Amino acid sequence: MSEKRIEDQYPKTTVLKDGTKVVLKAMTHNDWEGLREFFARIPEEDRKFLKHDVSKREVIDSWLKDINYGRVLPLLAEVNGKIVGDATLHRRSSGWLKHVGEVRLVIDPAYRRKGLGSHMLEELILIAVDAGLEKLVAEIVAEEKAAIRAFRRFNFEQVAVLPGIVKDQDGRHQDLVVMVLDVSTALLPDWYYY
């Protein structure tokens, strides 16, 4: 199956349950300011659990420096021109994990519980399927129970917990939950299981 070009699929408009109109698009160099602003809106207690310290300019700089959708595809959700969600799919071009993609998701608190996170995750799963990926991995700090529940709803299963392995921005060690979705079963309708 040939991969549809990301550029041809996005931007896309979608509507959330509450009627909010959202534009989904792939990140470009022009999103520097928008991303800075977006991450500034993420509360401290969530930001400290992110893989990268997004309060540092150089972190966002490094993302925009070598944009390569084949390696890292950052899907952004915009409402009235403001970034409110960032969902990224990370892939490898070769090796033993070539069939595995990693997903990361950050949603503006003001836009949570509206189905935006689920919507973006579903987009990434469709992109992953189209790209021929077989598994998706999500790494979530154990304290982020809501995030873990959200991934669970998409049939991600907890495959490991690494105790105290990561260090948050406050310097505290946190347990990391590793969740995996077998993409080949993701598309099966519910009735298949019964």
Next chain:
Amino acid sequence: MIKRYPKRAKLRDGTQATLRLMVKKDQHALYEFFQRVPKEDRLFLRDDVSKPATIQSWVDDLDYERVLPLLVLVDGRVVGDATLHRRRLGWTRHLGKVRLVIDPQYRQKGLGSLLVKELIEIGKGLKLERLVVELTGGQQAALVAFRHLGFERAAVLYRHVKDRAGRPQDLVILIRDLEEEPEPISF
């Protein structure tokens, strides 16, 4: 830390070897080394080392703070490469990931253990808290060797990775605490 190298070492069979950090001029020697290593043993590498451009980009972006490559040379040829990967920022900034490749003709000579012991000392010097290594469930000899060096199984991801034939293999994650010396294994 860099002052420790180059170092002389004698392998289990008496072979004289030199340990030192990789530098730009090692580009060709490193490329040749990877050509001698079967693809099966290179699957865990993130980049395709069969392409000269890959090694080129490694030497162009050589940054010991991110990737510290320790080479073993015998008669001027690279026979072993152990790298310590770090992230300056983010939630794994206190960890070091170990990747190890040994020339098939130089295995069973204690070379892998020698390199990993060096990375353990380097890691401690850099005040890292733990080292992480990933292996497949099929790499029994390596799993035992790392166990002897104080690494413990932290997780096994069932059938998570694929070997060269596309067959699923378990991914075993091992962790070595650098702050507290693990209990030595007694037999």
